[in-house]
Amino acid sequence: MPAVKLRNITKKYGDFVAVDDVSFDVRKGELFGLIGPDGAGKTSIFRILTTLLLAEGGTATVEGHDVVKEFQQIRNKVGYMPGKFSLYQDLTVKENLNFFATIFGTTIDENYDLIKDIYDQIKPFNDRRAGKLSGGMKQKLALCCALIHKPEILFLDEPTTGVDVVSRSEFWQMLAKLKEQNITIVVSTPYMDEAKLCDRIALMQNGKIMSVDEPKNIISSFPKPLFAAKAKNIYKLLKDFRTDKEIESCDAFGEFIHVTLVSDEKEESKVVAIAQKYQTEDLEIKRIEPTIEDSFIRLMREQKSKEVSNGK
Amino acid sequence: MENKAIVCKDLTKQFGDFKAVDKISFEVSEGEIFGFLGANGAGKTTAMRILCGLSYPTSGEAKVAGFDVYKEQEKIKKNIGYMSQKFSLYDNLTILENIEFYGGVYGVSRPEIKERSAELVKTLGLEKEAKKLVGGLPLGWKQKLAFSVAVFHRPKIVFLDEPTGGVDPITRRQFWDMIYEASANGITVFVTTHYMDEAEYCNRISIMVDGRVEAIDSPTALKERFNVASMDEVFYELARNAKRTSD
Known part of the structure; x- marks a missing residue:
């Protein structure tokens, strides 16, 4: 039995289809990522699975329980950390934790092992009101509160959004530790570079799932050889590539431009030849392995190929 | 000094004993794309508020578009544009009404607003949506429109606070x-972001840690200095020892 199972889930807000016929499974003990920008439908899926929102169509189960008929069983088995800080601002750290433990009929001591690593970091602020904590500490407290009743599944909605690189990396280390304790974790993020830290991911856009797989499989199914190009004037090169008929797609990626060709040519020399037509200075071209972001962009274009051009 | 859009010298902002911004000094040239990065709680927002004429520094000097941050706040406001992920447009005004509103606030003349808003809507490919409420637009479109509105009055400098947060990779x-x-049209761009690939698109970047500017240079030079392959690692090296974590 999968930990989470969605079949043809659809959610509408008026005319707006937030979740569009979505089906996927999350396996037990898996670290599963929902990857996509704002408006992709990630939060609606979380709220449906945590029984806080009713879908218009389709079915879903969490730990085998139906999200509509057996919502009470689900609520005892899941931990949920919403994207927006939702603890009691005027209770202290300790009071918040006690409150959530009591609601679930447990105590802080009973499941102390589970939260110890994270709780130790905020323990010095036990008597501080949650509203007065820094962003990073709020996040740690929220995670402790979501874990205090030893849930079987943890739902984390964009825990790292707006957080700097260092704190993001620390947060993912905490998740890796929790996974060792056999908790299933479903996490959403708009940062494509975090995708590779998940066992499997669903790439989402406009309420639809574009792909569900292991990150390495998504990368290896990229259908074209991919090249990275660099030049003295990178913006000029990007504009030149956009006008070139032999270039299929070209997108800025940091200091490089990622390029695919209309042909299936695998050698760098072909891209070099194209770039040289435009008197490109200090040209550097190399064949590279795609990233999840490359795959995401490609899938987005396939999804609405009518309206979006290939970065041109 | 004429060709510097922003000049800061020992700029400091103190709240009680807490030095939110601690003697920062840097210059931004006209037409430059300047990335203003930092760890959470490093003091970026406080520094930006001073530079936008919304808050007074405790000590130090700064000029924005040639105007003093102590004495000429109103002139600064007239000469800059601002957009952020959080606040950009009014959802319950139409696209055209938003443009008219901002144009009017910044003193663009009526005929000019009319002419340029028609042009802008056309450039963005939003002719059909022009009379619809902004609230119904997809986020990506909103952000592009918000940027266009922020530079509608042709400011000397535009401040962008995490403009691409949550936006899909193509729209980004x-x-x-x-x-x-x-930038090619001469507008200086001052931008913050948490996407390290975007830091690479800047001409120069500064990285703030615990209220101080710990590094300032081109992305290439910074990577060379730390002997690492990506801006991610540069940031990590500088920010991992940060003591402050507040937002």
Whole structure:
């Protein structure tokens, strides 16, 4: 039995289809990522699975329980950390934790092992009101509160959004530790570079799932050889590539431009030849392995190929 | 000094004993794309508020578009544009009404607003949506429109506070195209972001840690200095020892 199972889930807000016929499974003990920008439908899926929102169509189960008929069983088995800080601002750290433990009929001591690593970091602020904590500490407290009743599944909605690189990396280390304790974790993020830290991911856009797989499989199914190009004037090169008929797609990626060709040519020399037509200075071209972001962009274009051009 | 859009010298902002911004000094040239990065709680927002004429520094000096941050706040406001992920447009006004409103606030003349808003709506390909409420637009479109509105009065400098947060990867790139274009037209761009690949699109970046500017240079030079391959690692090296974590 999968930990989470969605079949043809659809959610509408008026005319707006937030979740569009979505089906996927999350396996037990898996670290599963929902990857996509704002408006992709990630939060609606979380709220449906945590029984806080009713879908218009389709079915879903969490730990085998139906999200509509057996919502009470689900609520005892899941931990949920919403994207927006939702603890009691005027209770202290300790009071918040006690409150959530009591609601679930447990105590802080009973499941102390589970939260110890994270709780130790905020323990010095036990008597501080949650509203007065820094962003990073709020996040740690929220995670402790979501874990205090030893849930079987943890739902984390964009825990790292707006957080700097260092704190993001620390947060993912905490998740890796929790996974060792056999908790299933479903996490959403708009940062494509975090995708590779998940066992499997669903790439989402406009309420639809574009792909569900292991990150390495998504990368290896990229259908074209991919090249990275660099030049003295990178913006000029990007504009030149956009006008070139032999270039299929070209997108800025940091200091490089990622390029695919209309042909299936695998050698760098072909891209070099194209770039040289435009008197490109200090040209550097190399064949590279795609990233999840490359795959995401490609899938987005396939999804609405009518309206979006290939970065041109 | 004429060709410097922003000049800061020992700029400090203190709240009680807490030095939110601690003697920062840097210059931004006209037409430059300047990335203003930092760890959470490093003091970026406080520094930006001073530079936008919304808050007074405790000590130090700064000039924005040639105007003093102590004495000429109103002149600064007239000469800059601002957009952020959180606040950009009024959802319950139409696209055209939003443009008219901002144009009017910044003193663009009526005929000019009319002419340029028609042109802008056309450039963005939003002719059909022009009379619809902004609230119904997809986020990516909103952000592109918000940027266009922020530079509508042709400011000398535009401040962008995490403009691409939560935006899809294609729109994020289209957004940076608009930034490049603004910069090519002579507008100085001052931008914050948590996407390290976007830091690479800047001419120069500064990285703030615990209220101080710990590094300032071109992305290439910074990577060379730390002997690492990506901006991610540069940031990590500088920010991992940060003591402050508040937002």
